[in-house]
Amino acid sequence: MNALLSLTLVFALVGCATWQAPAEMNDSALRSRAVSATNEGVRVSATVLSADETRRLLGTDLTGAQVQPVWVEIRNGTSQPKWLLRTGTDPDYFSPLEVAWSAHTTLGGRTNAAIDEHFDKLGFKNPIAPGTTRAGIVFTNPEQGIKLLNVDLLGQKTLVPLTLFLPVPQDSAAAGATAAQALFRYPASELTDHGDLDTLRAALERLPGATTQGEPLNIVLMGELEDIGAAVVRRNYRRDARAADMGQQVFGRSPDAVLRKQAEARAPSTWIRAWRAPLTFEGRAVYVGQAGRPVGGRFAPADATQVRTHEDVDEARNLLVQDMMYSGGLDKLGFARGAAAGERSDGLRAVLFFATRPLSLADVEILEWVSLGGR
Amino acid sequence: MSAATLSPEESAAVYGAPLATRRIQPVWIEVENSEDRAYYLLSPGLDPHFYPASEAAEALAQGDAQKGAELDRRFRGLAFRNPVPPGATVSGFVLTNLDEGVKVVQLDLVANGRARTFSMFTAVPGFRGDYHASGVFKRELYAPGQVTDYTDDDAFRAALEALPCCATSKDGSRKGDPLNLVVVGGLEDAFPALVRRGWRPTEQTWSGSILRMASSFLSGERYAYAPVSNLYLFGRSQDLALQKARDNIHQRNHLRLWLSPMTYHGRQVWVGQISRDIGSRLTIHSPTLTTHKIDPDVDEARAALMEDMAYSQSLAKLGLVDGVGAATRSAPRKNLTTDPYYTDGRRSVLMFDRRPTSLDEIEILPWLALGK
Numbered sequence: 001m002n003a004l005l006s007l008t009l010v011f012a013l014v015g016c017a018t019w020q021a022p023a024e025m026n027d028s029a030l031r032s033r034a035v036s037a038t039n040e041g042v043r044v045s046a047t048v049l050s051a052d053e054t055r056r057l058l059g060t061d062l063t064g065a066q067v068q069p070v071w072v073e074i075r076n077g078t079s080q081p082k083w084l085l086r087t088g089t090d091p092d093y094f095s096p097l098e099v100a101w102s103a104h105t106t107l108g109g110r111t112n113a114a115i116d117e118h119f120d121k122l123g124f125k126n127p128i129a130p131g132t133t134r135a136g137i138v139f140t141n142p143e144q145g146i147k148l149l150n151v152d153l154l155g156q157k158t159l160v161p162l163t164l165f166l167p168v169p170q171d172s173a174a175a176g177a178t179a180a181q182a183l184f185r186y187p188a189s190e191l192t193d194h195g196d197l198d199t200l201r202a203a204l205e206r207l208p209g210a211t212t213q214g215e216p217l218n219i220v221l222m223g224e225l226e227d228i229g230a231a232v233v234r235r236n237y238r239r240d241a242r243a244a245d246m247g248q249q250v251f252g253r254s255p256d257a258v259l260r261k262q263a264e265a266r267a268p269s270t271w272i273r274a275w276r277a278p279l280t281f282e283g284r285a286v287y288v289g290q291a292g293r294p295v296g297g298r299f300a301p302a303d304a305t306q307v308r309t310h311e312d313v314d315e316a317r318n319l320l321v322q323d324m325m326y327s328g329g330l331d332k333l334g335f336a337r338g339a340a341a342g343e344r345s346d347g348l349r350a351v352l353f354f355a356t357r358p359l360s361l362a363d364v365e366i367l368e369w370v371s372l373g374g375r
Numbered sequence: 376m377s378a379a380t381l382s383p384e385e386s387a388a389v390y391g392a393p394l395a396t397r398r399i400q401p402v403w404i405e406v407e408n409s410e411d412r413a414y415y416l417l418s419p420g421l422d423p424h425f426y427p428a429s430e431a432a433e434a435l436a437q438g439d440a441q442k443g444a445e446l447d448r449r450f451r452g453l454a455f456r457n458p459v460p461p462g463a464t465v466s467g468f469v470l471t472n473l474d475e476g477v478k479v480v481q482l483d484l485v486a487n488g489r490a491r492t493f494s495m496f497t498a499v500p501g502f503r504g505d506y507h508a509s510g511v512f513k514r515e516l517y518a519p520g521q522v523t524d525y526t527d528d529d530a531f532r533a534a535l536e537a538l539p540c541c542a543t544s545k546d547g548s549r550k551g552d553p554l555n556l557v558v559v560g561g562l563e564d565a566f567p568a569l570v571r572r573g574w575r576p577t578e579q580t581w582s583g584s585i586l587r588m589a590s591s592f593l594s595g596e597r598y599a600y601a602p603v604s605n606l607y608l609f610g611r612s613q614d615l616a617l618q619k620a621r622d623n624i625h626q627r628n629h630l631r632l633w634l635s636p637m638t639y640h641g642r643q644v645w646v647g648q649i650s651r652d653i654g655s656r657l658t659i660h661s662p663t664l665t666t667h668k669i670d671p672d673v674d675e676a677r678a679a680l681m682e683d684m685a686y687s688q689s690l691a692k693l694g695l696v697d698g699v700g701a702a703t704r705s706a707p708r709k710n711l712t713t714d715p716y717y718t719d720g721r722r723s724v725l726m727f728d729r730r731p732t733s734l735d736e737i738e739i740l741p742w743l744a745l746g747k
């Protein structure tokens with residue numbers, strides 16, 4: 001055997017060793033763990049793949065690729081074709097062949113082609129014809145704990161939005177995290193419902209102005225969790241609670257949810273820390289929280305352990321409001337008092353009302369509460 | 376509405392700090408409100424990744440606390456401040472990511488139950504002032520007699536399907552990427568939609584850009600301005616090239632557009648090509664020696680754009696027509712840089728409207744079933 005041939009053989013073996021076509025393509029395990037929701041004749045089921053399932057289904061665990069595959073099944077019980085808008089699920093989603101490319105090996109030739117074919121086959125395919133069911137994988141950015149999966153289904157002059165809360169399988173010791181991160185709920189007896197905007201506003205202004213640690217609570221988010229979730233996910237916020245967030249307390253507990261703007265290519269580093277408040281408006285949940293950003297913003301080192309809130313929280317609040325205008329979910333906006341004021345803060349909290357029905361920029365009702373003074 | 380984009384020298388003079396070194400570009404905006412209600416300018420419309428004044432001040436202070444406090448005061452004083460009350464005029468700066476050559480300044484203003492949008496396509500001073508795209512909207516590319524207006528949907532569809540399959544090399548002898556995109560609309564509706572979703576004009580291929588791309592290629596860092604090579608249609612290179620940067624140079628989406636000699640109900644019709652870059656590779660088929668490895672499933676990039684535009688607030692109608700010619704995975708075609716691609720042979724048609732449209736107002740044209 002000459003040297004060139006043996007070299008070729010070595011490369012061929014390396015190529016084969018790193019990727020094996022999965023022997024079985026059974027999705028019953030995914031199906032059995034799936035979380036489902038139904039809206040307007042459409043049923044969606046979804047499961048976040050564990051590393052083990054990823055390996056079994058894709059032939060690689062995507063280690064280092066920073067990709068979280070989500071299995072999605074959609075049953076279209078309507079009379080119209082539907083189209084899954086992957087951008088609404090994750091504005092920075094990955095295409096199947098893009099992920100496949102990350103699994104390619106140099107001189108992998110035939111193996112690479114097989115990887116492409118396999119990933120392509122597994123990727124979710126539109127459209128979902130009337131009366132049919134489609135299943136496939138959407139390649140998203142990773143989240144831990146509970147993944148908020150927004151599913152926007154486009155049809156002829158209609159949109160069917162659904163939101164699912166998916167447990168992310170823990171492959172390591174952090175098995176208890178999922179339960180700990182389940183969202184806080186008040187017993188019904190502790191909730192006060194407000195039926196009109198004036199009493200609501202008064203109640204919102206009485207909510208705590210700051211966390212126990214003294215950080216201003218400058219936002220109120222109102223609406224079904226699904227609606228708030230859809231709006232923030234469309235604008236590229238993802239669940240991401242860090243130690244500095246969990247150190248903040250309101251109502252005697254850490255934030256119920258922490259979201260971070262995590263778009264690619266140097267996006268702003270805004271966070272939302274939210275606590276469910278013991279009141280409702282027309283039966284819908286009310287969250288009080290903080291829009292802020294770390295000192296250093298997007299220029300801060302990604303691995304910084306010391307996270308301090310930048311004092312200009314008003315700026316972060318106003319940025320969040322503007323961002324939500326584009327979410328298609330913002331119904332009403334008002335500014336109320338009640339946030340802790342400071343040298344750099346006007347003490348106003350932005351009150352954002354979210355709705356299910358998709359809305360455009362021209363549909364936002366701006367309440368005549370407190371007027372925003374020159375910010 | 377008035378707006379002006381500052382050159383690096385101008386921004387350093389106004390801000391007292393070299394913003395361009397952090398690739399930050401101030402846009403000066405003045406809003407005169409003659410309506411009966413207060414308006415709010417939405418900075419994410421100009422650039423979804425704009426910089427809050429305080430964040431830019433921090434970046435320029437580089438850890439110097441005293442300098443930081445001074446810059447912070449200054450930057451905040453210069454920032455555009457909402458709202459714009461009825462009868463008032465407000466001016467100030469929004470800090471955007473640096474664009475070279477041209478900048479689309481997209482101004483979205485929201486009031487109670489109302490929105491107003493304005494777009495300006497401006498040449499950026501200090502960069503290449505001769506960027507020919509800045510002339511696209513001003514110059515008449517076609518004599519009035521050369522333009523065909525379509526008002527009948529079937530005739531329009533037939534005309535779109537009769538367009539060439541692909542862009543070509545300069546002499547037209549070799550076929551390049553498939554023309555899988557048709558955009559109906561212009562500066563007042565289609566481009567705002569693209570800008571809101573983070574699409575930005577590219578600078579043309581020129582030596583500085585190639586040098587920086589080479590260093591970006593080596594480091595794998597994000598670089599918003601990887602050059603786009605020229606493709607040809609209607610006897611000229613693309614009128615506009617846009618890209619949506621993602622994490623780094625290896626991942627970005629590209630599109631090229633040519634203004635066609637067609638109008639639809641009097642509105643501009645652009646024909647173009649979109650692909651998704653999933654990596655870079657070395658090639659002898661490009662003068663830059665590196666090229667983007669495109670996702671061979673070009674229909675995926677086409678679908679991704681349609682989905683992205685659904686969230687743009689301006690997409691009114693969408694549909695698919697034939698005209699590209701199918702290529703199967705087992706027998707793919709190749710573009711000019713020998714990247715293989717396969718396709719169902721369709722091109723997407725996106726029609727934009729200036730009036731803000733919500734996700735449930737988008738009309739699907741009764742042409743071909745939306746696939747992918």
